[in-house]
Amino acid sequence: MDNFSDRLFEAVEAKRSQVVVGLDPAYDLLPPVLREKHEALDYRNELECAAGAYRDLLFNLLPRVAEHAVAVKPQLAYFEALGAVGYELYEQVVDAALQLGLMVIADAKRGDIGSTAEAYARAHFEVAGADALTVNPWFGTDGLVPFLERTRGGKGVFVLVKTSNPSSKEIQDLHVAGGTPLYMRVAELTAEWGERSRGELGYSAVGAVAGGTHAQQLAELRQALPHTPLLVPGYGAQGAGPEEVAGAFDAEGLGAVVNSSRRILYAYREHDTDWLDAATEEVIAMKRALWSASGRG
Amino acid sequence: MDNFSDRLFEAVEAKRSQVVVGLDPAYDLLPPVLREKHEALDYRNELECAAGAYRDLLFNLLPRVAEHAVAVKPQLAYFEALGAVGYELYEQVVDAALQLGLMVIADAKRGDIGSTAEAYARAHFEVAGADALTVNPWFGTDGLVPFLERTRGGKGVFVLVKTSNPSSKEIQDLHVAGGTPLYMRVAELTAEWGERSRGELGYSAVGAVAGGTHAQQLAELRQALPHTPLLVPGYGAQGAGPEEVAGAFDAEGLGAVVNSSRRILYAYREHDTDWLDAATEEVIAMKRALWSASGRG
Numbered sequence: 001m002d003n004f005s006d007r008l009f010e011a012v013e014a015k016r017s018q019v020v021v022g023l024d025p026a027y028d029l030l031p032p033v034l035r036e037k038h039e040a041l042d043y044r045n046e047l048e049c050a051a052g053a054y055r056d057l058l059f060n061l062l063p064r065v066a067e068h069a070v071a072v073k074p075q076l077a078y079f080e081a082l083g084a085v086g087y088e089l090y091e092q093v094v095d096a097a098l099q100l101g102l103m104v105i106a107d108a109k110r111g112d113i114g115s116t117a118e119a120y121a122r123a124h125f126e127v128a129g130a131d132a133l134t135v136n137p138w139f140g141t142d143g144l145v146p147f148l149e150r151t152r153g154g155k156g157v158f159v160l161v162k163t164s165n166p167s168s169k170e171i172q173d174l175h176v177a178g179g180t181p182l183y184m185r186v187a188e189l190t191a192e193w194g195e196r197s198r199g200e201l202g203y204s205a206v207g208a209v210a211g212g213t214h215a216q217q218l219a220e221l222r223q224a225l226p227h228t229p230l231l232v233p234g235y236g237a238q239g240a241g242p243e244e245v246a247g248a249f250d251a252e253g254l255g256a257v258v259n260s261s262r263r264i265l266y267a268y269r270e271h272d273t274d275w276l277d278a279a280t281e282e283v284i285a286m287k288r289a290l291w292s293a294s295g296r297g
Numbered sequence: 298m299d300n301f302s303d304r305l306f307e308a309v310e311a312k313r314s315q316v317v318v319g320l321d322p323a324y325d326l327l328p329p330v331l332r333e334k335h336e337a338l339d340y341r342n343e344l345e346c347a348a349g350a351y352r353d354l355l356f357n358l359l360p361r362v363a364e365h366a367v368a369v370k371p372q373l374a375y376f377e378a379l380g381a382v383g384y385e386l387y388e389q390v391v392d393a394a395l396q397l398g399l400m401v402i403a404d405a406k407r408g409d410i411g412s413t414a415e416a417y418a419r420a421h422f423e424v425a426g427a428d429a430l431t432v433n434p435w436f437g438t439d440g441l442v443p444f445l446e447r448t449r450g451g452k453g454v455f456v457l458v459k460t461s462n463p464s465s466k467e468i469q470d471l472h473v474a475g476g477t478p479l480y481m482r483v484a485e486l487t488a489e490w491g492e493r494s495r496g497e498l499g500y501s502a503v504g505a506v507a508g509g510t511h512a513q514q515l516a517e518l519r520q521a522l523p524h525t526p527l528l529v530p531g532y533g534a535q536g537a538g539p540e541e542v543a544g545a546f547d548a549e550g551l552g553a554v555v556n557s558s559r560r561i562l563y564a565y566r567e568h569d570t571d572w573l574d575a576a577t578e579e580v581i582a583m584k585r586a587l588w589s590a591s592g593r594g
Contacts, residue, residue: 167437
């Protein structure tokens, strides 16, 4: 199988899109029409009712966004919050997305000692079938080896270098020896972890998560990591717009993909149209804004 | 509900045990008799066969260890590695352990931005019903708030302060401002996160994971964190013994619980007896060794 970053950026070129649609189903935010429909059905319990509504949301959304987004990013937490029935839905959503030609980045942020990380890698790459996985760097190299090894089979890894939340500064911005902020040290490690999985377009299969809410740090990371693909969360509901994330792209407009979750899934809240049209319009608008911000417009 | 640390250390006193049995089911390590039995049964696929064998292992083991261990620690990775059927088994195992009077520490090592962490907290505390959860500190305070809030309802949190794997030094041991190793800074934060959830025995419901494979750092952490319960992994298969973990206990022999997983589950490899007797003997031997190492013997 081709290198993950080649596959990712070939999809960017083919679809003229750097959009990743985050799949964060949350019951209270669902379009009321979906909640009412499923609450009127005969489920065994609330978790199964929510799973039915999420399935309805996502299986309707995926075909509509498949031509405009390069990837989807299911957020495991929202599936786990429904227990086993939610976990089953996660697996079904991965299958459906892959069949529609969408890449799948499982946003699981897993990290553990090596033997346990091996089980997580199997879970998300082989059993669920995701193309890429977000991972937490806290354990260091030996905890990441099982994920890194999968890059040889065409899989991708995104290391949490600098996250989009305000408190990320408490640990990630601490200065370590030499006066470097810790996230920069993790960025250097991420580049090292990716050295052996570079694709034909010059990018590694080991990427970095770098929050769009920190525009300056994002641009610094793009400079410091010329071979590392960036996955940029924080667009939309968390506050980042096209200007904030522009620094994530390289001179050719490659090198990054940008995620939006709630702004797309729950676009009905700011549109007068049907929820599915609203979500689709939001993806198309985001696609155009990013394409332009990356200098391709 | 009582404070988590009070419940934990009351169980230690009642059972005269500081043992946590790690539930890390791995197909290749299962007693051959279990594999043969389930491979002869008519399952739909390999994942369901493995889940059947794991269920057999764990549902036989739990009643045998319930009087000798204070808690079990299901390692989520090994359940996720079987997909939805594995996740369902995780939930069943939590239920079974609770019914047997065992506390449950879900070893999920989750961490994310606040809104997502809320979903993880709901998943493991409310839906699965675990008593405590291991969490990753990388996101800082706002990513931990949903977990910390659950301490008011009797739940516990264990922050990954210093993990048991060799590469943990790459990030956790980096020196930050003032020359402090990062894990010590995270230890200080952990103490702060726990200030508002201290129980009657003097310990907080916010604990720290501190690897038994780093004996000196473990003793330092016990000194630096007088109100923080320690969850010590790394005993047994990872190399730590009673001497290495002795420093984790306070002067009364409280303050810590110690986990062993593979050494217990797969004790048949080093015993001549049946796998269940071997596992039970191993728990009893560990219980005695720890009780003595903690100065209670």
